[in-house]
Amino acid sequence: MDINEFITRFNKIKKLGFIKSLRKGPTGVGKTLETYLGIKENNINLPDLEGAELKAHRYNSDNMITLFTFNRGAWIMDPLEAVKRYGTKDINGRLGLYFTMSFTQNSAGLYLYLENDAVSVRHIDGNVLVRWKFSDLQEQFNNKIPALVLVYARSEFRGDDEYFEFYKALLLKGTTKDILKESIKNGVILIDLRLHDKGTMARNHGTGFRVHEKDLPLIFSMSEVIA
């Protein structure tokens, strides 16, 4: 599906008004939009549209947008061991590493460390948990996000069921080479650890490379409302 086809289909979805979420939980908005567009769910690290990646976002949500995830070959420490050593307990007692990392250490003693060609997550005890080469990150970004179509949805609950009204789509494009390294250095692209103890293994949702909506213009030079 190219951008023009997307616009055609999206305008029809807009006219539907509020539609019931096809999945409970945070991911319902993306699942519902994709299904109505006729896009099959997948886990391929390529854009959903021809030449652009699709993102759905609830209106008034201040959460970061995940540009891509990347873990392949990056973990130096065994992830489950890292969770057990440095994780924090959630409300049910489950250990997890759910941190948006920064260059100053967090409450668990973990911090980002910058090298010439890589960025890593380290602990103050000296251990390196995970390390990504900028060249790998840049490649993943280029493959996944040649451009971005950001779709906004109003959300409301009717009893336990969430409904979405998709009402606007924004096209962002015009990113630049080496954007990954610069953006990680200056904190525009944030590294989000998202894994927990699943008993015999670590359940890893994938380290997210994420950006606040307000910072998107720092990554993409052009934006236009397309629907």
Place this chain on the structure above:
DNA sequence: GGTACCTGGAA
């Protein structure tokens, strides 16, 4: 059965 991606959140 574990890994690595996908899709996204809350207080």
Place this chain on the structure above:
DNA sequence: ATTCCAGGTAC
């Protein structure tokens, strides 16, 4: 801003 979190599939 920080601490913390969600439901999915291919292989």
